[in-house]
Amino acid sequence: MNKYIILGLVALTVSCNESIDIDQVGRLGAEQAFQSLADLESGILGTYNQFDYTPSMQWASNFTDEIAIGPDNGGQGQAVYSGIVNTGSAVTSSIWQTYYDALNSANRIIEAADLIEAEEDEVDAYNNVLGEAYALRAWGLFELWSYYTINYTDGTALSALLVNFVPEVATQLPRATSTEFLTQIGEDLTTAAGLLTVQSSPTRVSQDFVTALRAKVALYTEDYTTADALAASLLANYPISNTTQFEGMWDDSDDTEIIFKLERSVGDPYDGQGATGSANAGGWAGANYAFVNPTVDGSPYFVMSSQLFDLMPDGDIRREVYVDESAAPDYAVLPVGKYPGSGGQPLLNDLKIFRSADMLLIRAEAAASSSDFAAVATFIDELRDARFGTDVATPAVANQTAAFAAVLEQRRIEFAFEGHRYRDLKRLGVRAGVSVSRPDAECTNFGNCSIASDDFRFTLPIPLFELDANPAITTQNPGYEQ
Structure with a gap:
């Protein structure tokens, strides 16, 4: 296993093989780091801090058809925009390293919990922290599975490395199968559900987080009956935002439809510009698209695709929120306004992971899978009515391909600029007859105007640094073989 996987809260590696077994001076072991419930609670906050969704957001925008090259672009992201993806690309190393660091942290909390005997009045809090760790591990495994597995419905398909323990320095693992990943995710979510004492929380793992993640797993594996039931249960408690609430969601002042988000605040480790134009990202969410602020004059290096803009007519609150108002009246430049900033810091916003609109469209997709076209129209109509703030017509769908395309x-x-588009096209593109397709004016100079949804690049390669360090990996994903 690559050394990046074993970096964590209390891990210490050394450069010489002879030093591996030496108890280094100053080394902080689990027994010293975790001695009380308070230590566990501090540890779980550190685990949350390992999760970063900005690489997914940047990658989905850049590789697909959410953005065009902006007026202040100095080369940022242009290789990916041109379709260049390989074993050394930032996206595969960033996503791999991000989630294995997160798994390492969650695994350490799970193992360290055995060292602590909770007092009688601490049992609920102790159980909740442990439940959070199991749920976060499940989420990290899901993210890795979704990016490195070729076929979500083939249980024998190879995925990433199944790290459900704290590895040793010399640990090397082969790739696990999709079934092995999904089994572990399911077991972790079941364990988490039995421990968590919090029903709902927008910024901490809760029972509703577990339900939402289960719904996403069921959606990706096309277990639509389960996905629909889970999504419906969440919609009973998380209504779709009205236009005022929707606008507030994006400046972090309203959580009406937020099931879970990663909180970002001034002064935290993500308060900074990050790696602009790169899937290494990090930092402010809005820095995925602009250098200074979300306005026309805020140095936008990526802007909204004109094709995406054309899908949002006047009256759609998404047009008003997703494109900064400085673009009006001519809309010659379409700066991304979805992450305007909060706490006085432009471009800094919470990262929305699960929200009720996703659950509603899960229900629409489930209906499409069973050819219930009236239900597809009803669910889409509910979302559109909420986004327009009035009753608007939704075209009827006549067949399953059209239904999937409408969803x-x-x-x-x-979900523009939220990290969904890449995996949505991978899941639904072929069945919907939809692929990445950019307007000629936005792609001709880059030679990448279309990408079929069954293109091999909709699965990421195992990163080169992992292949070099881990001989147990004997198979690369198709299209990336050396």
Whole structure:
């Protein structure tokens, strides 16, 4: 296993093989780091801090058809925009390293919990922290599975490395199968559900987080009956935002439809510009698209695709929120306004992970899978009515391909710049007859105007640094073989 996987809260590696077994002076072991419930609670906050969704947001925008090259672009992201993806690309190393660091942290909390005997009045809090660790591990495994598995419905398909323990320095693992990943995710979520004492929280793992993640797993594996039931249960408690609430969601002042988000605040480790134009990202969410602020004059290096903009007519609150108002009246430049900033810091906003609009469109997709076209129209109509603030007509769908295409179009609009588009096209593109397709004016100079949804690049390669360090990996994903 690559050394990046074993970096964590209390890990210490050394450069010489002879030093591996030496108890280094100053080394902080689990027994010293975790001696009380307070230590566990501090540790779980550190685990949350390991999770960063900005690489997914940047990658989905850049590789697919959410953005165009902006007026202040000095080369940022242009290789990916041109379709260049390989074993050394930032996206595969960043996502791999991000989630294995997170898994390492969660695993350490799970193992360290055995060292602590909770007092009688601490049992609920102790159980909740442990439940959070199991749920976060499940989420990290899901993210890795979704990026490195070729076929979500083939249980024998190879995925990433199944790290459900704290590895040793010399640990080397082969790739696990999709079934092995999904089994572990399911077991972790079951364990988490039995421990968590919090029903709902927008910024901490809760029972509703577990339900939302289960719904996403069921959606990706096309277990639509389960996905629909879980999504419906969440919609009973998380209504779709009205236009005022929707606008507030993006400046972090309203959580009406937020099931879970990663909180970002002034002064935290993500308060900074990050790696602009790169899937290494980090930092402010809005810095994925602009250098200074979300306005026309804020140095936008990526802007909204004109094709995406055309899907949002006047009256759609998403147009008003997703494109900064400085673009009006001519809309010659379309700066991304979805992450305007909060706490006085432009471009710094919470990262929305699960929200009720996703659950509604899960229900629409489930209906499409069973050819219940009236239900597809009803669910899409509910979302559109909320986003327009009035009753608007939704075209009827006549066949399953059109139904999937209608769902995919609404997902493209609703979740623009949230990290969904890449995996949505991978899941639904072929069935919907939809692929990455950019307007000629936005792609001709880059030679990458279309990408079929079954293109091999919709699965990431195992990163080169992992292949070099881990001989137990004997198979690379198709299209990336050396």
